[in-house]
Amino acid sequence: MDSKIRIGIIGSGGIAAAHARAYKKMSDVDIVAVADIVPGKADAFIKQLELPHAKGYEDHQELLSLDLDGVSVCTPNIAHHRTSIDALMAGKHVLVEKPLAITLNQGVEMVQAAKASGKILTVGFQPRYDPNMKAIKELVQTQLGNVYYIQTGGGRRRGMPGGTFINKDLAGAGAMADIGCYSLDLALNALDYPKPLTVSAYTSNHFGTNPTYHPEAEKFEVEDFGVALVRLEGGKVLNFKISWAMHMDSLGPTLFLGTEAGLKLTPAGKGPWSGVWDGGIGTIDLFHDINGKHVDTSIPVQSHSLDIFYEKVRDFVVAVKEGKEAPIPAEQILVNQAIIDGILRSSQEGHEVDIHIPNLAETLS
Numbered sequence: 438m439d440s441k442i443r444i445g446i447i448g449s450g451g452i453a454a455a456h457a458r459a460y461k462k463m464s465d466v467d468i469v470a471v472a473d474i475v476p477g478k479a480d481a482f483i484k485q486l487e488l489p490h491a492k493g494y495e496d497h498q499e500l501l502s503l504d505l506d507g508v509s510v511c512t513p514n515i516a517h518h519r520t521s522i523d524a525l526m527a528g529k530h531v532l533v534e535k536p537l538a539i540t541l542n543q544g545v546e547m548v549q550a551a552k553a554s555g556k557i558l559t560v561g562f563q564p565r566y567d568p569n570m571k572a573i574k575e576l577v578q579t580q581l582g583n584v585y586y587i588q589t590g591g592g593r594r595r596g597m598p599g600g601t602f603i604n605k606d607l608a609g610a611g612a613m614a615d616i617g618c619y620s621l622d623l624a625l626n627a628l629d630y631p632k633p634l635t636v637s638a639y640t641s642n643h644f645g646t647n648p649t650y651h652p653e654a655e656k657f658e659v660e661d662f663g664v665a666l667v668r669l670e671g672g673k674v675l676n677f678k679i680s681w682a683m684h685m686d687s688l689g690p691t692l693f694l695g696t697e698a699g700l701k702l703t704p705a706g707k708g709p710w711s712g713v714w715d716g717g718i719g720t721i722d723l724f725h726d727i728n729g730k731h732v733d734t735s736i737p738v739q740s741h742s743l744d745i746f747y748e749k750v751r752d753f754v755v756a757v758k759e760g761k762e763a764p765i766p767a768e769q770i771l772v773n774q775a776i777i778d779g780i781l782r783s784s785q786e787g788h789e790v791d792i793h794i795p796n797l798a799e800t801l802s
């Protein structure tokens with residue numbers, strides 16, 4: 438493809454600006470359209486971000502009627518499903534922000550639409566482009582033997598968002614989906630996403646619903662804390678926990694216990710909003726025992742100058758240009774969504790539930 442890649446952005450809020458800035462750095466990309474349901478918002482965004490070739494729309498379908506190669510879906514979680522499916526069915530490649538959707542069924546329909554259209558549906562997990570995350574995957578797959586226990590999940594001390602993020606209908610879930618999806622991706626991607634079988638979970642929202650801690654307490658409908666025990670295929674178990682707010686500095690490191698060695702990861706950063714995996718990796722330690730002699734190895738954390746957000750957007754563009762597969766395929770991230778779906782069901786029902794990912798061969802209804 439010699440001509441420039443023509444991009445549209447659906448949803449022009451906070452994260453859309455990060456997409457726009459990334460695309461603007463690419464000489465082979467033109468942002469030609471922006472859509473936002475709030476009247477005038479797309480035009481204001483175009484002006485603010487200085488996008489000379491872009492036109493603003495209120496209806497994403499109008500944007501999709503244009504000649505575009507790809508779209509970034511940057512709406513609140515609730516609209517990922519409709520806008521992504523419409524984009525795919527209009528023949529556009531899609532980079533959808535995380536989390537994939539608000540329900541497992543929505544995610545399944547999105548993947549079916551991608552399959553039916555033959556277009557890319559990739560999910561915006563920028564930590565995948567952190568070289569430390571790649572190194573961790575390599576260590577897990579080459580040093581640990583059979584990994585049987587994984588503990589993951591970060592804890593913000595006071596890091597509760599507001600607005601659409603705390604509305605159950607619009608966000609689907611709270612901390613579990615918003616930042617938990619990153620922790621799940623860190624752990625499960627390292628293991629090539631083993632299939633989840635069952636989950637027993639607990640969630641609460643003691644802080645979000647308390648006006649002392651949240652200015653929109655009366656509107657807070659999602660969980661600010663959750664913990665889950667997830668049985669995975671292959672005799673593995675995942676202990677996953679997350680918080681947006683708590684009286685604690687951390688929920689502990691990420692651990693991988695294997696038959697040959699164990700791996701411990703601590704998050705980077707300190708402070709109320711730190712301690713989540715989107716905040717980076719602090720230390721990496723490998724533990725093993727050779728002939729009764731204990732040997733521990735600290736793996737140097739790679740300092741890098743990569744803008745991982747740019748890298749994720751660039752990878753999407755390169756995949757579009759070169760006709761490659763989705764860099765972070767939605768089909769893989771369905772497993773992540775299935776776990777979050779199971780957590781919400783288990784927490785509501787108060788007991789362990791099965792996780793079942795529907796048959797993707799079914800046609801799009």
Ligand SMILES: NC(=O)c1ccc[n+]([C@@H]2O[C@H](COP(=O)([O-])OP(=O)(O)OC[C@H]3O[C@@H](n4cnc5c(N)ncnc54)[C@H](O)[C@@H]3O)[C@@H](O)[C@H]2O)c1
Nearest residue numbers: 448449450451452472473474475511512513514516534535
């Ligand atoms: N990858 C990351 O680092 C990261 C960071 C923050 C948010 N996010 C994700 O990005 C998404 C958006 O988050 P945000 O913070 O930008 O939210 P936001 O509320 O700032 O922006 C969302 C925008 O979408 C618009 N919108 C809603 N429905 C729409 C529709 N049907 N068509 C067109 N526009 C529509 C809203 O009017 C709003 O302007 C969320 O899914 C969130 O989880 C990702």
